[in-house]
Amino acid sequence: MIKLEGALYPWRFRLVLLLLALMVGAIAWRIVDLQVIDRDFLQAHGDARSVRHIPIPAHRGLITDRNGEPLAVSTPVTTLWANGKELYKAREQLGTLAKALGQDAKVLAARLEQNREREFMYLVRGLTPEKGQQVLDLKVPGVYAIEEFRRFYPAGEVAAHVIGFTDIDDRGREGMELAFDEWLAGVPGKRQVLKDRRGSLIKDVQVAQNAKPGKALALSVDLRLQYLAHRELRNALIEFGAKAGSLVMVDVKSGEVLAMVNQPTYNPNNRRNLQPAAMRNRALIDVFEPGSTMKPFSMSAALQSGRWKPSDTVDVYPGSLRIGRYTIRDVSRANGPLSLTDILIKSSNVGMSKIAFDIGGEAIYAVMQQVGLGQDTGLGFPGERVGNLPNHRNWHQAETATLSYGYGLSVTAVQLAHAYSVLGNSGRMVPLSLTRVDRLDEGVQVIPEDVAQTLQGMLQQVIEAPGGVFRAQVPGYHVAGKSGTARKVSVGSKGYRENAYRSLFAGFAPAANPRIAIAVVIDEPSKSGYYGGLVSAPVFGKVMAGALRLMNIAPDNLPPPVESQVTAVNADKGGRI
Incomplete structure (x- = not known):
């Protein structure tokens, strides 16, 4: 008569059961530890893969003349960029994208070829918000937008040498824009958002840091x-x-x-x-x-x-x-x-x-x-x-x-x-001063x-x-x-x-x-x-x-008033003095 091995060696069976029970217990403990006791660990790793901080642009301070007339103002613009890896997979839409951007399709294709392994490349900067949204509405994969500000000078060439100008990154490069760059420059803020693995926005969580606009500058110029x-x-x-x-x-x-x-x-x-x-x-x-x-x-x-x-x-x-x-x-x-x-x-x-x-x-x-x-x-x-x-x-x-x-x-x-x-x-x-003086120097x-x-x-x-x-x-x-x-x-x-x-x-x-x-x-x-x-x-x-x-400054060389002789006219003739 043949006997079962488990019956001959009951301790082996019990040992296997014990090991299985320990493994289940360890897994259960780890689940409780991660989900209840040490939940911050998973949350941190999850956030690292989904939570992003995107910059909130800050506009430069307004430059005005002595009477408050604007000489340099910041206007919102849209900058379009692309993830080269994603856009390369959808390169059959490059022709449509190039037409919307007003660019040559062959030139855009050559740029994409050079940046196909990169996750960031500029497409165009400084578009009007309306024009930028028209491009985004095409929903070309890998194309994204950034909010920025661009400097505009209402006086144009009249005040160009005094005001100067900023570069494409909104940093002062000439004139008062350069001389007072730290004063005029704002401090960008941060916005916390949730994005999926493709980079698409899922949820706007909160503003982590408010943007601080630059300070205004009043010039002495009229x-x-x-x-x-x-x-x-x-x-x-x-x-x-x-x-x-x-x-x-x-x-x-x-x-x-x-x-x-x-x-x-x-x-x-x-x-x-x-x-x-x-x-x-x-x-x-x-x-x-x-x-x-x-x-x-x-x-x-x-x-x-x-x-x-x-x-x-x-x-x-x-x-x-x-x-x-x-x-x-x-x-x-x-x-x-x-x-x-x-x-x-x-x-x-x-x-x-x-x-x-x-x-x-x-x-x-x-x-x-x-x-x-x-x-x-x-x-x-x-x-x-x-x-x-x-x-x-x-x-x-x-x-x-x-x-x-x-x-x-x-x-x-x-x-x-x-x-x-x-x-x-x-x-x-x-x-001398190129900024407005509110209190005279003796x-x-x-x-x-x-x-x-x-x-x-x-x-x-x-x-x-x-x-x-x-x-x-x-x-x-x-x-x-x-x-x-x-x-x-x-x-x-x-x-x-x-x-x-x-x-x-x-x-x-x-x-x-x-x-x-x-x-x-x-x-x-x-x-x-x-x-x-x-x-x-x-x-x-x-x-x-x-x-x-x-400036409404009174004249100091006016001719003396001509003396007029007032003549009384007979009232019967309708005359008046």
């Missing part, structure tokens, strides 16, 4: 004055066939830059055919010899020395002065004695040089330095240059003479406008008040006296200023270029109580003349006239 200056400068360049030009307008009392324009300019909203030369903010970056616009500061040094007064005269006959190998000449060909005011009116290099020989080059250098020439303006504008104001250990006659009438040094248009604002502010210098007295006010009267005569720069006059206002014509230095060799000039004019108004200072620089006028009094002075006059009117 958009109305900016348009006015832009128009007149552009018209002057066309009329005189000039290569380039700049105009800077400064509030004499506050130091705020009310307008800053350059030509040529560009449209920051469309930079496809942008020329690098058009991007340059010439008012802050280009340096030049300012010519006769420096004579008022040399005259200030003479008046401060106590050795000269406005009624003193200088003999400029025969209109030229020989210094070693150099000959100084007067364009006006004035002969005989000239008063200090006449030297400014006639723009006599000979007269100015003789005064400079008497007071010394160091005194002239000191005044020019005090009004900010050759110094940092403190604006913090990217790429700004400080120019050059030479200081010699021993001032020879040639160096003294050339400095006195504006050669041998280099300045920017902003520095020139700032220096004239000091004269207009009775010798008190206040810091400034520093760098030129004695009586000297500055004397110069104001002398510069008023430069405009209003017979033979003065009448093209700079403004109806209803007394204006003070000085023209200049400077030859351009030859690049790569010594000396100056033939028939290449800069036409300049700088001044302020109203002369009775100056409020606005303007500097105009026009580069290489090629037709109808090149003198500053002919080319730049009319621009100054037109812009100043418009600015005084827009």
